[in-house]
Amino acid sequence: MTVRGPSRVERLPRVTGYESVRAAGRNFERYSSLHQGDEDVRAYRQLPLEADPPLHSALRAFLVPFFSKGSLAPYQHGIDADARELIAPLASGELEIVRGVGLPLVVRTIARLLDRPNDIEEWVSWGPSVWGDHDGRRDGAALLAFLQRAVDEGAAGTGGRLFNLLAHTPIAGEMLTRDQQIGVGSLLLAGGRxxxxxxxxxxxxxxxxxxxxxxxxRGDLAMRTAFIEETLRLTTPLGLMERIDRGESGGDPEVSPHVGLDFASANHDATVFTCPAELRLDRPAATPHVAFGIGPHACVGAPLARMEAHAVLDALLAHAPNGLIVQEHQAHFRNVGGVQVPASFQRLVIAAR
Ligand code: HEM
Structure with missing residues (x-):
């Protein structure tokens, strides 16, 4: 397998620490998102992520209703049932959780969101990342081919609820271009995966x-919620996002320096989170984690991610009432004050304790 060195974003200077990251995340006049990332695998912007107002605000307003309590409530039963079904094998043996549970669960959930149940098999075939499973190489061709098809179907009114609306809804007074529709679809497929x-x-x-x-x-929903929030803080699955630092006076984004907004460093800031590498269920509510970002770009999909997280935790506790043992793992860890904390997993085999 090819081992990738640090990406371009990982090599940028960083905004670090809880207060600085929160301030920069909120200050989109200075820290612009008007850039295009993943330049090795795509030639379009993911939207609304890689936009500033007014396009950002209009696109975000279009997306937010898909993630309201009322819109997501009908998915609850299906997500819970999927989690129980996928985790059931744990009752009689070991279970690989990344491809055995995570991948099918997120793909089925995104199929519900995009109203495209027939694409599940194709999305699973890409593997854990939308940029494909090519022995360490990234490739955006399969995702782009899918998005082009979905956008065409949206124009014809057969693309499922979201792609149909993207094709036919004026945003900030104008119809979205083909690349902009692709950019929204790409972010939904990639961001929630x-x-x-x-x-x-x-x-x-x-x-x-x-x-x-x-x-x-097992007996306490509030504790399960705190456990999930602490897992989000500790792992910070999206640890670093790019911004253009336009400076105090709002310089031209074309020529201003790029920086990384280090959400992981904020979540592990020892001046805010006592013993930051420890999972504690009584962290003060006054200092919430920033695993879903902060400010105008904060994650639109957070309620859906939390729904999936609860479904999985409930099913794990139901099928393994005495807890779990890790049998085997391949993971990437971050060093938090000398302690190795997991950030991402390629493989995790578990069994009931
Ligand atoms: C554990 C799961 C997730 C994590 C940790 C996560 C994290 C984040 C973070 C940190 C941002 C802010 C990026 C920035 O400031 O530049 C973000 C934005 C976003 N996320 Fe998520 N996300 C998750 C799940 C999802 C899901 C399930 C979806 C939808 C299917 C989603 C859709 C989005 C979108 C559309 C944005 C852009 C919002 C904007 O630019 O206004 N995310 N996410």
Missing amino acids: DTVMNLIAGIAWMVAAHPAHVSAL
């Missing part, structure tokens, strides 16, 4: 690492 898969694997890892919490978690 390996992030959620890493959260799901992270939850299994944390259950295995904290056997003393298991019986309390």
Whole structure:
């Protein structure tokens, strides 16, 4: 397998620490998102992520209703049932959670969101990342071919609810271009995929690492919520995002320096989170984590990700009432004050304790 060196974003200077990251995330006049990332695999912007107002605000307003409580409520039953079905094999043996649970669960969930149930098999075939499973190489061709087809179907009114609306709804007074529709579809397919898969694997890892919490978690929804939020803080599945630093006086984004907004460093800031590498269920609500970002670009899909996380944690506790053991893992870890904390998982085999 090819081992990738640090990406361009990983090599940029960074905004770090809880207060600085929160301030920069909120200050989109200075920290612009008007750039295009993943230049090795795509030649279009992911939207609304890589836009500033007014396009950003208009596109975000278009997307937000898809993630309201009322819109997501009908998915709850299906997501819970999927999680129970995928985790059931744990009752009689070991289970690989990244491809065995995370991948099918997120793909089925995105199919519900985009109203495209017939694409599930194709999306699973790409593997854990939308940029493909090519022995370490990234490739955007399969995703682009899919998006072109979906946008064409949207124009014809057969693309499922979201692509149909993208093709036919004026945004900020204008119809979206083909590339802009592709950019929105790309973000929904990419943003809600390996992030959620890493959260799901992270939850299994944390259950295995904290056997003393298991019986309390089973009977207490508030504790399960705190456990998921702590897993989000500790793992921070999307740890670094790019911005253009236009300076105090708002310089030209074309020539201003790029920086990385380091959400992971904010979530592990020891001046805010006492013993930051520890999972604690009584962290003060006044200092929430920033795993879903902060400010105008904060994650639109957070309620859906939390729904999937609860479904998985409930199913794990139901099928493994005494907790879990990690049998095997391939993961990437971050060093948090000398302690290795998992950030992403390629493979995680678990068994009931
Ligand atoms: C554990 C799961 C997830 C994590 C950790 C995560 C994290 C994030 C973060 C940190 C941002 C802000 C990026 C920035 O400031 O530049 C973001 C934005 C976004 N996320 Fe998520 N995300 C998750 C799940 C999802 C899901 C399930 C969806 C939808 C299917 C989604 C859709 C989006 C979109 C559309 C944006 C852009 C919002 C904007 O630019 O206004 N995410 N996400």
